[in-house]
Amino acid sequence: MDVKKGYAMVLIAALTWGCIGIFVNDLTALGLGSASIAALRLLFGAAMLAPVLAVMGARGSGVPVGERPSARALFHVPLSSLVPCALVGIVGLAFANLGYYISMGEVGMSTASVLLYTMPVFGVALGRLLYREPVTSSKLASIAINVIGCVLAVTNGDFSSMGFSALGIIAGVAAGFMGALLAVFSKVATKRVHPLAVTFYGFVFGGATMLALACPWTDIAAAASPRLLLVLLGFGLIPTALAYIFYMNGLSMGLEASRVPVVASFETVTTVLVGIGVYGESAGPVKMAGICLVLLSIFVMNTSFEEIRRSELYGHVAESMxxxxxxxxxxxxxxxxxxxxxxxxxxxxxxx
Missing domain, CATH: 4.10.910 (30s ribosomal protein s13; domain 2)
Incomplete structure (x- = not known):
């Protein structure tokens, strides 16, 4: 039951991530660049989580047995456990974003998005290599359906705007690989550290890395306004802090690293629906078919066909056939x- 609850939490996180475009469009209109937006998102997410961790620690919620409750309790992380938290932030968040931005600059948004959806393929490979997770026929079918669905949902079947660049292709695939590593590092970190503490330190390390790479001081100075602060607070809260609270708590429930990227791809569905509902983008039949395929891939990934074949209903259906x-x-x-x-x-x- 906890496993199903965990996948449901990842699904909720993906639903929240799909709203990112609303905030990004506002921040872009205010004059911030992509790298600056990524850095500020993570740092504001950390700022939102800090008081939550302090209150939880003071109340003793999530504090390890034998440790005295205090506002600093959940911030105390052993150095050995801080390493996977740093990898979550630097590799899974900062470098994955950086690779995606480089790819977008080289080959365009559509091609970069398609390359990013190699993530489920890497998820299955890493799950098999690191955790001996089985590579089942349902997983392989789910990945194939998922990749096709994401491509159709993003491009609407129009591949004329897709570009080619060796650097762009490598950066996009690397972003997909590092996105899959996020689930791996998070799974390791949440075994010994509270999921919210992993999220907080991931934001801190990832935000600091992006801050060093982006140097957004000029952008911030030019865009400084009450509206900028308000949008950043919403950006740090909704698709960042809340999303990763659900994501990390879900991963801490023993989910398979190979399944998580497929479930998380529900973000694509939300993003497309936001584009249609909020920005009036076209909702062609190809795009709708892509959305249906993504939903089907999530169902297939989380369905045990062996259990179905052993079920009484399957027996009746087989007999009728x-x-x-x-x-x-x-x-x-x-x-x-x-x-x-x-x-x-x-x-x-x-x-x-």
């Missing part, structure tokens, strides 16, 4: 002959 009207008629004719000669009438009228 084997039904032969001709054989049934012959059986009833033979039964009728037996009935006429004094046989059991109930056996004759009974349904096959």
């Amino acid at each position: 084997r039904f032969s009207g001709r054989a049934w008629a012959q059986e009833k004719a033979a039964g009728y002959a037996e009935f006429v000669s004094g046989g059991d009438w109930q056996a004759w009228v009974a349904l096959r």
Whole structure:
């Protein structure tokens, strides 16, 4: 039950991530660049989580057994456990974003988005390599359906705007790989550290890395206004702090690293629906088909076909598929002959 709850939490996180475009469009209109937006998002997310961790620690919620409750309790992380937290922030958040931005600059947004959706492929490979997670037929089918669905949902079937650049392709695929590593590092970190503490330190390390790379001081000075602060607070709270609270808590429930990227791809569905509902983007049949395929891939990934084959319903369906009207008629004719000669009438009228 906890596992199903965990996947539901990842799904909620993906739903929240899909709203990122609303905030990014506002911040871009205010004059901030992509790298600056990524840095500020993570740092404001950390600022939103800090008081939550302090209150939880003071109340003793999530504090390890034997440790005294205090506002600083959940911030105390052993150095050995701080390493995977740093990897979450630097590799899974900062470098993944950086690779995506480089790819967008080289080959355009559509191609970069398509390359980013190699993430489920890497998720299955890493799950098998690191955790010996089985590579089942349902996983492979789910990945194929998911990649096709994401591509159709993002491009709407129009590939004319897709570009090619060796650097852009490498950066986009690297972003997908590092996005898959986010689930791996998060799973390691949440085994020994509270999920919210992992999220907080991931934001701190990732935000500091992006801050050093972006140097957004000129952008911030030019865009400084009450509106900028308000948008950043919403950006740090909704698709950042809240989203990763659900994501990290879900991963702490023993989820398979190979399944998480497919479930998280629900972000694509939300993003497309936001574009249609908020910005009036076209909702063509190809795009809708892509959304349906993404939803189907999530269902397939989390469905055990072995259990279905062992179910009573499957047995009835299989039996009905084997039904032969001709054989049934012959059986009833033979039964009728037996009935006429004094046989059991109930056996004759009974349904096959």
